[in-house]
Amino acid sequence: MAGNSFGKLFKLTTFGESHGVAIGGVIDGCPSGIKLDFEAIQLEMDRRKPGQSDIVTQRKESDKVEFLSGIFEGQTTGTPIGFMIKNTNQKSNDYSHIKDVYRPSHADYTYDQKYGVRDYRGGGRSSARETACRVVAGAIAKQMLKDVKIYAYTSSVGDLFLEKPYQELEFSKIESNTVRCPDETIANQMIERIREIRKQGDTIGGTVTCVIQNLPVGLGEPVFDKLHAELGKAMLSINAVKGFEYGSGFCGAKMKGSDHNDQFNADGTTKTNLSGGIQGGISNGMDIYFRVAFKPVATLIQKQNTLDNKGNIVEMQGKGRHDPCVVPRAIPIVEAMAALVLADYQLLRKQESHN
């Protein structure tokens, strides 16, 4: 109920504050018999971790995952997979300056109002560090999903847009640059833009596009738990996300039905795919694609006015090492959350038809 679990049959529960002893999680419901590729898991962690390039935060975190249970002789046993990531390089005293103030557009104020107590060290539970646990679980989900391919990439930074449709992109190039945009020209512009923003002590928003291929027909539950509704919830649960659209999205709302309908081919595929691979909440075998909007990071290396817990407006000087743009590091998180949704629905799928 308290919102720290995701999924039903493939269920992740996470715990941990950014400056506590450790963050971690439990994956309950992972089927037995999956031979885990631990390097692939760590690779996903490395894609998310701070300090990987000059356009992300230079904070040092090891992000080394320790598995505590549920794996024996290299394969999953069907029992819960407990894991943790120790908070080794966190200096709590970095945060004394925010102990009594609520940073603008952060969760400090709402946590304090809701719980009457707040772990003020670096965002506590609301820190994006929590997403490291999602990446661990998503990496395992990906291995369970086998042939399903999930590709996320940066599709805009500020007003710099990658206009090409995903069909014209080479996904193999996503990891070839630090901003994770598969078009080299736009990527370089984006990188340059982020560097400028960082110099200003400012931050900037962006969007991530995600494409899912090779998904079988029939995943997703109609009515309330439509596949795109769960994907939307999954994405909106990521820190800093402000919007989600799939298939034709907000553009589709401007269109006429005669232009929007996807005509069938004889094999059940469709000539166009404005539906985004989902009909009635259920995958139809075509590519799924969606777009996620991230706001600019709220932590600025600038002076800002803010509120303290006595009701005074005070000036605060941001410090520390923060991301000028979250989007490059959000790519593996978007993929992880998509993988968690799909793993859950794939397990649900197994028990739907009686024959």
Add this chain to the structure above:
Amino acid sequence: MAGNSFGKLFKLTTFGESHGVAIGGVIDGCPSGIKLDFEAIQLEMDRRKPGQSDIVTQRKESDKVEFLSGIFEGQTTGTPIGFMIKNTNQKSNDYSHIKDVYRPSHADYTYDQKYGVRDYRGGGRSSARETACRVVAGAIAKQMLKDVKIYAYTSSVGDLFLEKPYQELEFSKIESNTVRCPDETIANQMIERIREIRKQGDTIGGTVTCVIQNLPVGLGEPVFDKLHAELGKAMLSINAVKGFEYGSGFCGAKMKGSDHNDQFNADGTTKTNLSGGIQGGISNGMDIYFRVAFKPVATLIQKQNTLDNKGNIVEMQGKGRHDPCVVPRAIPIVEAMAALVLADYQLLRKQESHN
């Protein structure tokens, strides 16, 4: 698991196909002691029902809700509220022409693939008729929420946009026209546009904006069940929805942090509200606002090619009485789903602090 329930503490489970005996639902977890205003419930039903104006489907449905349990002497008893709406005016033979074919951009194909069997009468379970049950439950949730105000309205039809921010609108005018747009000039243009589209046998998309006022601070669960993530899922679960954004939304992804951050006033309110009333997944007491994109209805009164269940491409002539634009009738559904989310979080809120 099978996706026919929504909510945790205030939980709605729905059942029913568009052309079966009845549709209905069970609300489990509604607190005892709410004196129900049955006229207010029926009023919400009437806002959703077909035939209410010339710009919606002329199909006749009574949409009269019958309560079966959970209410005694006019008030809720704390036991489950069972209800049903009989399918009186449904003519099953209307649908013989689609028995063996999969309509483009409908759920016919995916249901058949998923379940191996399909109730082909008018969309069956995937019909938007199911949303009538959501409106019943939402109307009760609204009564539980008391002072919280939820206003949805049509903010675009095709490329006709209501550009004014919600603060400049009079919500009392929403119901003054059939398209439910509170600006009379734009409303008339929208109505005209829908009439044209209907004459062409075509359909058109649109967007709905929803504003929530008087919500207390502290609703929403952090991490996976953020308030906006549940609102997003709720909206994306409505038939024909393709996108959701809240606060600054997709526009926020173009902005810089120094422009996007909401500065505090001394009382905890903020000078701007690009956050959309939510920080870290928790309501902060400011207005919540979000926008929902609806695709054009897939049923056209035109000839279209389609696929039959033998793998042949065949021509199909749409018939029947369908909405040229779903948005006007979607308004009460958007409000109902928002009310269900808020009711659930309001109950959860009661047990979070120990003192």
Add this chain to the structure above:
Amino acid sequence: MAGNSFGKLFKLTTFGESHGVAIGGVIDGCPSGIKLDFEAIQLEMDRRKPGQSDIVTQRKESDKVEFLSGIFEGQTTGTPIGFMIKNTNQKSNDYSHIKDVYRPSHADYTYDQKYGVRDYRGGGRSSARETACRVVAGAIAKQMLKDVKIYAYTSSVGDLFLEKPYQELEFSKIESNTVRCPDETIANQMIERIREIRKQGDTIGGTVTCVIQNLPVGLGEPVFDKLHAELGKAMLSINAVKGFEYGSGFCGAKMKGSDHNDQFNADGTTKTNLSGGIQGGISNGMDIYFRVAFKPVATLIQKQNTLDNKGNIVEMQGKGRHDPCVVPRAIPIVEAMAALVLADYQLLRKQESHN
């Protein structure tokens, strides 16, 4: 949360008070493609219904189930199965004498304290009439379970015990007498005993034994959701149940390990079965058997002192038509709840191993 649902993947939600418009339920998660035998469903209803013999209540209820959704052309579609049973023959005025009093050992007092309001007509939601909905769902679950056999029978009435182990009984004789005890001699004694008790205006308790055969190995989830823990919860949720034991049960607590351990045969079966077909919460392929204790019905046709809602002790004369012993009518309810547990675990079983 509010306790009106049972099961996870095969999920029943019930609604309804004994003297409201109707009782009913929704089964969500029943797989598609099950060709339903409606006569078999009604047969189970008839085994539970009042008035079937002279040793049960002579109240008249039709107990005719109406299916509202989820079934098309005789088979399940994978969508929720809504159903209701109208309360035709209920006379509300029968209950005016209990409007202001709390009957001893009934739920009147606790409902009133919990909810602040009470549907005083005949027990309302706490009435055993609710179990009719369980029988409907259990009958469908039985059809899903195919070869699994579930046999419940009366194993004691008061201090009259059927001492024979279940292996020496012929289950085909259970329905050959009105008390549903497969041993004719004991059955006749039990029937005679119940008749005496009824003449005294009194009631008497009893036990039901249930045997499950042909269950595959591997059902049940370890740790908190052990197969016997769910069976126990299912049985304890039936009105009037005071205890549950399986396998060696309370007798096993007197034994030594060297006597209690079940030695294996080479094929994985065991020579003895004190374990009751379950090891570590998981079925081992042997017969499951358990015993359920029912208290005597609290409604007596005698004068009793009771409490009214003003805090006065007042004399009350029980009237109406009540069961002198619930056990004979509880047999199909025990079977139904067992079927619901097994159906749920059978669906869960499908997604546990990756290979």
Add this chain to the structure above:
Amino acid sequence: MAGNSFGKLFKLTTFGESHGVAIGGVIDGCPSGIKLDFEAIQLEMDRRKPGQSDIVTQRKESDKVEFLSGIFEGQTTGTPIGFMIKNTNQKSNDYSHIKDVYRPSHADYTYDQKYGVRDYRGGGRSSARETACRVVAGAIAKQMLKDVKIYAYTSSVGDLFLEKPYQELEFSKIESNTVRCPDETIANQMIERIREIRKQGDTIGGTVTCVIQNLPVGLGEPVFDKLHAELGKAMLSINAVKGFEYGSGFCGAKMKGSDHNDQFNADGTTKTNLSGGIQGGISNGMDIYFRVAFKPVATLIQKQNTLDNKGNIVEMQGKGRHDPCVVPRAIPIVEAMAALVLADYQLLRKQESHN
């Protein structure tokens, strides 16, 4: 779904195998603002731990709990409480002799059949070591419950019964002897009996009685989640439990209604309490009491025939350090599970009445 979580609002998820890196858990939903007494938590751990007396296993385990999150400056923050207990003194090579065999009346065979893989080191997930995590969570639940008192004690070992009703016992004496029976005479007989059994390399069963006092009226959800049904499930989920009864229990099934009904006093209390403090699944303010049956431990220090995973019957010599009787160490586990059930229902209680 996979059964490693317990509770709804106060939810415990556990992970870990007896010989893995660590066991642990996550408590999600614990309210904020509880000042934790860490000594009280460790005290509960010490009551459960091996080696505490000569009548329990002499295995060495430190059972030192490390909290990883959810607690700040000594009090709960409302975020998930992650914790772990390292498996320091576990020698995996102790278990090579059981790698290929299924021990009689253990879960080895069923786990292997269910998952196709088994962590054969000392029972793995099915080991009672998992219950240490329940004791941690239960100790926190007890602190949340404040004035509610939960007393469990040994009420029988083999055929040695403590016949006195709980009202005649002094609960303060429970911890005065190693078998945790509050009657000194019987306690000494029980201890002597367990010593004999241990010398024989055998084991013996027993029962635990639990009494809950000072519980407010109104806890428990009617219909499927009755308070006693959840207590029953909680107890049956503990390793080795074969039966559960509350109030009059199995004896009640022999009684007549005129003897069994609890007559009211004017203040809503009852003169007798055969109901065991629960009516219609809801607490009525009287003492709750129940009894739990534990089978004899399956691990014997004797030769036994068993089955190997090739299908051969082979002789096995039990070794290691095991409990001759689980009951003394089960006392804190029974209390912990009761506390988890009550904490959950106490939180649920907060949102039931609207006024």
